[in-house]
Amino acid sequence: MRVLRCSLVALAMTAFALAQGRQHPVAMPQGQPAAAPPTAIIEASAVITGRGNELHNTRILVQDGRIAAIGPDVTSPGAVVYDLRGQTVLPGFIDVHEHLTRHFGSNGNADDPRESQQQRTLGVVNNLWVTLMAGFTTVQSVGEPQDLVLRQYVQQGIIPGPRILTSYQDIYGSPYVGDDTTLRAKVDMLKYEGADLVKIFASDSIRDGANPILTLHQLQVLCGEARRVGLRTLVHAYRGSVHNAIAAGCTEVEHGTYGTQADLTFMAQKGVYFDPQIGLVIQNYIEHQKQFFGNGDYDASGFARMKQAMAINDKLFQEAVHTPGLKVVMGTDAVAGAFGHQEEEIIARIKLGQPAMDALDAATSLNAESLSLGSKIGTLAPGYRANIIAVAGDPLANPDFLRKVSFVMKDGTVYKDAVAPSSHPE
Template identity: 45%
Template sequence: MARTLALLLALAGARAGAQAPADTASDTTTVTIHAATLLDGRGGVRRDAWVTVRGGRIVAVEAGAPRTGARRGTRATYELGTLTLMPGLIDVHVHPSWYVTSRGALHRPDDGDGPAEAALARAGNLYATLMAGVTTAQSIGDADDAALRDAVARRVIPGPRLLTSLAPMLDTTPSPDSLRALVRTRKAEGADVVKIFASAGLGAGGRQTMSDAQLAALCGEARAQGMRTVVHAISAGSVRAAVLAGCGQIEHGMYATDAELRLMAERGVWFSPQVCLVLQNYLDHRDVFTRSGFTARSFETLQRTLAETPALFARALKTPGLKLVWGTDAVALAHGHNVDELACRVAAGQRPMDAIVSATSLAARSLGLEARIGAVAPGMDADLIAVEGDPSRDIGALRRVAFVMRAGVVYRHGGVPARR
């Protein structure tokens, strides 16, 4: 284990542009950040913004020279000039355990890779995600995520704050009572959320696989245990069944009709559709995924679905009260390209500022973490990024990340701190 962790840290330092954390989040360290423009994550904009951070938390957000938490007239610890400062992005659907082995195919349990290879690859995925400006991510799900989550929390490896469902609920054979017990087991194991497969995949038409009674048992028990639920549902029937069962968030929903979109809005269910990234990623790397078992028919389905998803998203945008949140379903080779999904959403009709809010304060609400992350405001965790340009006008600016701070620790900065 010690050798593996040493390799992880070496990997973090060797990546292009990588730096050791520039500041710790001790209670005695105060840093100030100045930028020409600040997007607060809730739709607000400030100019000539100063943010004061202490102990990993934001203690002041001001326009002009700082008056709180730092003496007037002091230089900024991090002078970001014309960059746009904003909250770190929150991706509510990632798969950091997916990676491509040296043999050019997706990692499988029996492919010969050992724990060190898997740990390095997962750490690399998380590092790429953090450097892309994602400071919180939800993995749904993998049984090994707990160790990864805890390693990031202890700063053994650099990465976004990680939430996980651990192993998802896939088996359709247990009774409702057995599924309720399984939810309690996941909670005892330390899961942050319950991931449920209510339908088959695209290749099988997304047909409903869990019965209505099973879905009601899973989502009902999760609510009783104070846990959130995220449901893989592709067909209209599976989306409707999951919503009526009281589940909290729907992923994908490619074949949802306007009736299901309205039902989600009426029931206050979060909706995380994918417009392009995960689909395009499969198509862009046909060789890898062919070696991993994808067929010609699989790629035809992916191509057809990619052409259809912008229309679904446009209909979702027009559904009053529907809570659209950002989840990319990033798999192998997509990590670090997460913001491409936001660009596709804007191309499908979403206002850039609304896309940003869906990936910051709204995403935080979906995770139940709105009091800690998703906005630049006093009392919030100091999860901050800065980009070249103004993403509220040009969403492509999110691809030009120049500064990353998570919980008060700086992981990416193009210059040297003005003072320490």
């Protein structure tokens, strides 16, 4: 409850401060169903486009929720001007792997058996809010049925949050998972329910040993059926399951711990996306160990296995970014405690040696491509959705500035404008 209460107080204070201090429109955090956002111009001294390049001293014209033009001379009579000079402007970040509904309950723990439905809903809405405030304007949740109503309410502007894609639920390997017909039916059911993708567990948890729980044949059936009905497949895979997921023609490998250089090369050859984690999820579990401990496999041996995996994950990540042609996307695997801190994954990747521009491209345009949204989001260019954020410094010089998100616009609506007027150069 402490986490939730602090954030709601902060949220209310932000709304108050914004209402008092600034004449620019900022969406009510409570999320009134959005009226069409006004035409806006963003004045910027530094813009990172999401496609490996940087623009200086330019203006971004936003109309009808999209970027209409970029250039030093663009203008539009009556437009609201956001002066972001002195900040670094970026595309809104995208996280391809989150568990949106995971939160600490009123007892402070990940497992709260007495939690009411209202408490649960508020915990999840808080996840959405702090995620948006951290500059993430699109997230992919892997996933629970409750995600569907969240996706809808955010899309309708009833609650504030990032654009949501969801797997609805996952397909978990087990001796009882069923024959090929049953496997295909599971995929078809997800399509029917409105899932944006299929999340498949080909291995059990790293806390349980990271053992295979689906065969190559089963993965071929699942990923083949998903492809047939037009759904992408994200496969939670460790050890030999990594090779199987690639060989089965699945879209993306999650985690990949205990994978090999041969697996990474195979992924690159087959155009399979790779989503490793080094900066947030295990660190968050350790930081909040007391709040997770005792729930299922979150026991002494589970934590020991997660800690052991950290150095292994770091090494695999470094091999991955040096594997020619491998598309390394940015997913945090955020769970309770990690929301609002998703930038830590990007920061860790840069600190472990990935060039900062590559890490930022991964979290924006490459992630968008992996969601089949590469022509709509993740890039600052005319025609793209106006998902535009700013941070209070140059993240290419110091990635820690990614923690200082000063401005958030989603689809042309401003949700955060915390740029101090004094920071604007004259």
